Amino acid sequence: MQEFLQYFFSGITNGAIYAVIAIGFSMLYNSTELINFAHGEFVMLGSMCMITFVGAMHLPLVPAIALSIACVTAAGLIFERLAIRTVKNPEHIVLIIITVGASIFLRGVGMIIWGKDAFSIPPFSSHPPLDIGGARLLAQSLWIIVIFLLIAVGLQVFYKKTLTGKAMEANAISKRAAWIVGIPSRLMVTLAFGLSAAMGGVAGVIIAPVTMCSYDMGTMIGLKGFCAAMLGGLGSLWGALIGGFLLGILEAFGVGFVSSGLKDATAFLLLLFILYVRPGGIISAVDVKRF
Amino acid sequence: MTGNVQPLLQITSVSKAFGGIQALTDISFSLAGGTITGLIGPNGAGKTTLFNLISGVFPPDTGKIIFNGNDIRNKKPHQLVSLGIARTFQNVELFDSMTALENILVGQHTRTRCGMMGSILRLPWVAREEQNARNLSMELLDWIGLGEQTNAKSGDLPFGWQRLLELARAMASRPKLLLLDEPASGLNIVETLRLGDLIRKFRDQGVTVLLVEHDMSLTMEISDRIVVLDQGRKIAEGAPRDVQENTEVIAAYLGTPKKIDD
């Protein structure tokens, strides 16, 4: 029982992280039909910024978090302006390769700025881990889950209640119809990029205390977050949620009960599974709810 | 041909729905070999759906489609070409990056055999097959009036010529049944007249034609028989003159005149 709980806690912690990353992917795909392979690198930037602001510059936690997210969002906006908007031939394959190039570029930048070493920062609070049924739940895990819930609720409110959010959703459903009622499509795309990058930044921020962060952490975790998004259903907030947690839990139990070598493979096996069985993801079975 | 009683294409009680929308309900008719049949009806009548059913894009929900004695309900589009059905598209779908000649050569795909290994080894029969195919393609292009354009990139040709090329490509597979989806759309009067002559020439070569067209004068001119659809049902069938005078058909297109109350 204790083992089961331990894996479960580990699973939902990682699941929350994957979910936040998946939200970033889904949100962007929803608004632009683009899959940003560099998203993992935004997560890396978020983590590394935290390392600098908290670890090196010793800024207090909240300003450091705000600053980190701001930096990553800025990077996302610059990327959109320079690399995406200027594209002469926006075919899928071209855009995919651009984001791949951006991913390599950002990783290179990361290596130049922070070198090859791995860093970490202390958890957000110094609470001792909780003991539940013999299993330990780290305080940081609770922070991760709480922050994730805040984001999920915040996004729901944004999309359903605010004018900007509804405008974004309208633009995603039909660019032409949105244009007719006066919604500036280009601005919506920029906004989508900014928001998606911000999500990546948030993910990076909450991961920083629980893992060793280095310039090359982005690739694998980005890919896994993408698998989670596909699993749940690309383009759907609930899909990102479901996919993320499902991946986290299956991964944890796979590692615990089968073998640790299986950890990374879980995400990709699930990806293949969902592609062949139901490419629309789990959500597409329930209903075609968009963001 | 005497004694050829069996219709080339027989459609029996075919229905098709998409989600909640019933596109076709209980459609039945048949095409005799060597005839030109026009399929008309107001927008949304289900003409394109019927075309897609016959050309294998999707299967019918109910009913049978018998072509030349074969049940073709579940066949895929490329399989139907081998059986003898060819089609053109409403928006001309040529292989833009390829020349006119190459387009025709691809049209002969089902009449040639060379595969991956054959092309790598370049066996003698492959070279012969290739030469034959090229000769036939040139002949076809000449016959249809595009003999000068063999090496022109098809995407660069003027629209009227693109339509001709697509027709030639469809004929290249030596079909028994030719499905033409709005072939006159976008053509001027002269081009439309020439199109009519061309379709009659196809029929004289033994090809059965089913065409969907909005240009009434063309359709009435060249069709041996007309089938009329409205809102997914067949409402009339017969010789062009009879169909033109059919009150239900007129009502479908123009609506019934309303009585004005004093």
Add this chain to the structure above:
Amino acid sequence: MRLMTRTRIVYALFAAVIAVSGWAINSPYYLQILTFIGINTLLALGLNMLMGYAGQISLGHGAFYGIGAYGTAILTVHWHLSPWLALPVTIFAVILVAFIVGIPTLKLSGYYLGMGTLGFGMIVNILFREWSSVTGGASGFVGIPSLELGPISFASAKNYFYLVWGFVILSFIVCHRIIHSRVGRALRAIHDGEKAAAAVGVDTSRLKLQVFVLSAVFSALAGFLYAHMVFFISPESFSFIASIRIVTMVVIGGMASVWGSLLGASVLTLLPEWLHAFSEFEMVVYGLILMLIMIFLPKGLTRGLLDMYERAGKKNDR
């Protein structure tokens, strides 16, 4: 036909250039770099057939490269097979794998196809890393034998150079023949419009699968040649990054261009060498180049430069 004789001349010239280079260059370092270009050309050529002509994307071709390398390593070292026997066995295995992977994956399209190949590539890479008893795991596989044919030993840099480029020329000819045939036209048709291609009788699924398998075979051949050149392989060489590198070569060189594969492979092989002095900036420059080419010359260098040349010519004609 005139086209054919011009092609023969070009290929003869190419063979001559290779023969002379091999004879004139004596530094093993330069010979090895040129040989790497050859191996990379094979990789780019295979993927080019899939991406450029059939219009399908694969983000996992590093896996086939790896299966080729590990296949021959395992067969020659653990099973003591002659490398010349290991080659056909490995190729056969790759054909099998490509069929099995291809059948469900090619039913997907666009993004989904890319994702499927990505997933496949990652899983194979993890297999290389984790199945240590067979592959040596993360620390790699040592002791791969060199190649020899009778009295000729291919352990020397010069001989291996000739071997690899001999295979490259052969592959060029194979691709050329496929492209200028019924099959090649059908592929281009699929690329231009899959719906129309099916409507004229092309069995698109079967053809896409065949090209997928063909491209896998090219990658496996490259893997074989790589393994017997460096004698030591590790999973890192066949990772997601490797798959992306192959895509980059095709994209840079220009899709649907046989010579473009050579250009792309050359650029990609030489770039790290040139950047070696700035090894810090390697990734930055690499990523930048990828982005810039895709933004401004999306048809790749070959087509892009040709287009610029044509446009410049037109301006002068006014």
